[in-house]
Amino acid sequence: MNGIENKDKELIKWAFAAAGNAYCPYSHFHVGAALRTVDDTVYLGCNIENSSYGATNCAERTAIFKAVSDGCTDFKEIAIVGFLDGKEPEDYAYPCGICRQVMSEFCGRDFRIIVAKSENDYKVYTLDQLLPESFGADNIK
Ligand code: THU
Numbered sequence: 001m002n003g004i005e006n007k008d009k010e011l012i013k014w015a016f017a018a019a020g021n022a023y024c025p026y027s028h029f030h031v032g033a034a035l036r037t038v039d040d041t042v043y044l045g046c047n048i049e050n051s052s053y054g055a056t057n058c059a060e061r062t063a064i065f066k067a068v069s070d071g072c073t074d075f076k077e078i079a080i081v082g083f084l085d086g087k088e089p090e091d092y093a094y095p096c097g098i099c100r101q102v103m104s105e106f107c108g109r110d111f112r113i114i115v116a117k118s119e120n121d122y123k124v125y126t127l128d129q130l131l132p133e134s135f136g137a138d139n140i141k
Contacts, residue, residue: 009119011036011079018044018059019081025049028085031059031093035067038074043067060099064106077112078103079122089117100131 011034019032024047031047045063049056057065060080067075082093092115095103103111109128116122 007036008079008114008122008124011042011077011114012081012116012119012122014042014044015079015081015116018046018063019083020046022046022059023048024085026051026053029082030085031080031082033059033063033078033080035060035063035078036076037067037072038076041067041072043070043072058096058099060095061102064099064102068106073106075107075111077114079114079116081116092117092123095130100127101134103127104131104134104136 014034015032017032018034019030022030022032024030026049033045035043035045037043043063043066045059045061045066047056047059048062060078063078080093080095081089083089094115095113104127107127109126111127113125113127113130114122
């Protein structure tokens, strides 16, 4: 196993830890995200649902907003996991469109997105792969 794989597994472990705090009484779908900054700090996020469903915040945005509100905007990668109450992940939990757009505000095109079912079963994408031809700050200059 090489160094990158070890770091991926570590980040996935953190994402599972983050999912432990998910507040999801409506969907029962727990999502955890672990965001690594360029200086190797890890911010955790979980989904936070609301009885007014549209007020729900996804795990990825929770992690990103925690980091940005701490003054950190330089990110390297994020690991994401998702599973139903009391179950193992059945699938990879891909970031929703809004989270991809929020990533694109702060992250480079080579930002790594790790979607995992377990520490040993995961896929890695770049933001460019998951949000090609995106709208960004350059478009409104
Ligand atoms: N969810 C996330 O946390 N991240 C995503 O990228 C997609 C969906 C959450 C929102 C809601 O609490 C639950 O998953 C079901 O949609």
